[in-house]
Amino acid sequence: MTVELIPCLVYMGIALLLGMLPARFSSRSVAGFVAGDRSLNTVLLYFVLGAAVFSSFAFLGGPGWAYSRGAAAFYILSYGAFGMIPFYFLGPRARRLGERLGFFTQAEIIGHRFDSRALQVTVALFSIVALVPYLTLQIKGVGYILSVASHGALPEWAGALMAYGIVTIYVLYSGMLGVSWTSVFMGIAMMTIGWLFGLYLPWKFYGGVGPMFHAIATGPHAAMLVPPGLDASGASWDWWGYSSAIIVSVLGFCCWPHFFMRSMAAKDDRSIKLMVVLYPTMQVFMVPVLIIGFTAVLMFPAIKPADTVLPFMLQHAGLSPWLVGLASAGTLAASMHTGDAIMHAAGTVGVRDGIVPLLGKPLGDVQERRLIRVLIVVMTAVAYYFAVASHISLVSLLLGSYGGVAQVFPVLIATFYWRRATAVGVGAGLLAGVAVNMLFLLMPSLKPVPLHEGIYGLVANVIVLVTVSLMTRPVSAERLKIYAEAGWD
Amino acid sequence: MSKAGRAPRRHRLLLGIVLLSLAASVWPGYLLGARISPYVLGLPFSIVWLVGCIGVVFVALLLTFRADMREQHGKRP
Numbered sequence: 001m002t003v004e005l006i007p008c009l010v011y012m013g014i015a016l017l018l019g020m021l022p023a024r025f026s027s028r029s030v031a032g033f034v035a036g037d038r039s040l041n042t043v044l045l046y047f048v049l050g051a052a053v054f055s056s057f058a059f060l061g062g063p064g065w066a067y068s069r070g071a072a073a074f075y076i077l078s079y080g081a082f083g084m085i086p087f088y089f090l091g092p093r094a095r096r097l098g099e100r101l102g103f104f105t106q107a108e109i110i111g112h113r114f115d116s117r118a119l120q121v122t123v124a125l126f127s128i129v130a131l132v133p134y135l136t137l138q139i140k141g142v143g144y145i146l147s148v149a150s151h152g153a154l155p156e157w158a159g160a161l162m163a164y165g166i167v168t169i170y171v172l173y174s175g176m177l178g179v180s181w182t183s184v185f186m187g188i189a190m191m192t193i194g195w196l197f198g199l200y201l202p203w204k205f206y207g208g209v210g211p212m213f214h215a216i217a218t219g220p221h222a223a224m225l226v227p228p229g230l231d232a233s234g235a236s237w238d239w240w241g242y243s244s245a246i247i248v249s250v251l252g253f254c255c256w257p258h259f260f261m262r263s264m265a266a267k268d269d270r271s272i273k274l275m276v277v278l279y280p281t282m283q284v285f286m287v288p289v290l291i292i293g294f295t296a297v298l299m300f301p302a303i304k305p306a307d308t309v310l311p312f313m314l315q316h317a318g319l320s321p322w323l324v325g326l327a328s329a330g331t332l333a334a335s336m337h338t339g340d341a342i343m344h345a346a347g348t349v350g351v352r353d354g355i356v357p358l359l360g361k362p363l364g365d366v367q368e369r370r371l372i373r374v375l376i377v378v379m380t381a382v383a384y385y386f387a388v389a390s391h392i393s394l395v396s397l398l399l400g401s402y403g404g405v406a407q408v409f410p411v412l413i414a415t416f417y418w419r420r421a422t423a424v425g426v427g428a429g430l431l432a433g434v435a436v437n438m439l440f441l442l443m444p445s446l447k448p449v450p451l452h453e454g455i456y457g458l459v460a461n462v463i464v465l466v467t468v469s470l471m472t473r474p475v476s477a478e479r480l481k482i483y484a485e486a487g488w489d
Numbered sequence: 490m491s492k493a494g495r496a497p498r499r500h501r502l503l504l505g506i507v508l509l510s511l512a513a514s515v516w517p518g519y520l521l522g523a524r525i526s527p528y529v530l531g532l533p534f535s536i537v538w539l540v541g542c543i544g545v546v547f548v549a550l551l552l553t554f555r556a557d558m559r560e561q562h563g564k565r566p
């Protein structure tokens with residue numbers, strides 16, 4: 001066994017332990033498994049929702065962007081900080097409704113507000129289509145990093161199986177509390193390791209962060225530091241693309257199903273609001289991540305693909321094997337604490353918003369819990385298959401999914417803020433938005449101006465939503481009253 | 490929660506500050522900050538500007554949160 005693997009194994013051992021323990025504190029009910037009996041405080045929410053965002057992208061894709069596209073990567077800094085803000089208002093409302101009506105997912109609220117099972121199933125279907133490729137990328141990242149840490153002794157399929165085997169065990173065993181307790185540990189590990197390397201690597205190669213940026217600014221790559229940076233081909237990016245990528249990501253941010261549904265696991269309104277207030281402190285964590293990518297610009301030109309810039313440096317920079325192991329453990333943390341949240345959410349959404357409405361009758365508590373667990377295993381197996389056995393390019397699928405997920409934003413606003421919105425209107429808007437988004441994603445040459453395809457989708461979405469809603473009958477006044485009573489704050 | 494289904498004024502103020510900061514983080518607001526020097530703590534100004542925008546939002550949220558909590562406690566002693 002290599003030295004590099006030791007920190008990874010220690011880390012996975014702690015994760016397993018911390019994931020198993022909290023089962024003792026949660027009830028053996030659906031509410032316990034899915035939402036930790038609605039008991040999450042600010043700290044747990046902060047890390048669970050931080051985890052929802054900082055996936056293996058944090059240590060692989062993030063530095064890769066900085067390395068290959070320079071200032072274009074700064075958009076990552078902005079969107080998380082702004083994207084969380086709608087949650088200050090939407091989160092507490094969703095929580096109160098969830099508590100009152102017994103809901104746990106985003107699609108349940110939307111389906112109830114518009115009195116439409118079809119809408120609920122549609123939103124759930126979108127959720128799962130977006131979540132499975134996301135999970136696949138996490139599994140791929142883990143397999144890759146463990147194979148690097150073991151000098152190839154551990155093939156990617158085996159590393160991925162080991163790490164996600166552990167994740168599956170504690171998610172099945174402890175549900176939401178397992179996901180949240182491990183998130184705290186993984187989040188702290190990830191942030192500490194990120195800052196450590198973000199400061200250490202420039203110090204080692206250039207004598208500090210300042211001298212490193214000076215060296216880039218006075219060298220042939222100075223253009224990288226000036227926003228909006230470079231596009232994927234290395235030419236300079238346009239402001240259209242940069243600005244619209246931020247807007248779409250901001251709007252899509254809290255629409256992710258594994259994100260939004262945590263509002264219904266929160267203990268009270270205060271803990272959600274305080275979490276939103278504190279969230280920018282986590283976003284600043286992206287600064288060292290970007291620095292890691294910039295470190296390689298002059299030292300290691302021509303790393304391909306750019307996403308492997310951190311693993312490449314770990315292998316070729318002559319670092320102590322302990323440090324390499326530590327960075328690998330940080331990457332595992334980043335991947336696993338997103339992966340567990342996605343698995344848990346996908347299983348829950350699949351059962352509560354897919355299977356139950358289709359059956360047309362409620363399941364018993366025990367039955368529903370069992371079914372959610374089965375579905376978690378099935379979806380993880382599917383994602384695992386795609387991660388190790390299939391060669392379909394999922395990165396492009398995931399890139400498209402942000403534009404798709406952002407189409408849920410008008411639905412959420414209509415749910416809470418526009419009484420006149422109807423199921424047909426919202427459903428038609430959603431389908432129009434997703435269709436337009438897909439069209440421009442697949443055929444970018446059709447775009448009139450190089451805006452993010454999600455923007456075109458949103459314009460179509462809102463126009464259709466408003467027009468069709470006004471032409472159809474709204475739901476009953478009693479139902480609207482429930483939503484009005486949830487407050488306007 | 491305010492009466493008559495309207496958001497309190499400070500929430501609209503918060504929304505205004507957030508939109509301004511967002512406008513400063515994208516074109517054309519970001520043109521003001523999109524340059525390399527001066528460096529702050531070794532970071533190019535283009536990064537410092539964005540972190541500054543996030544800082545403004547952080548302070549605005551913090552003040553809104555404090556006011557919200559004070560109001561809640563005022564209603565339910």
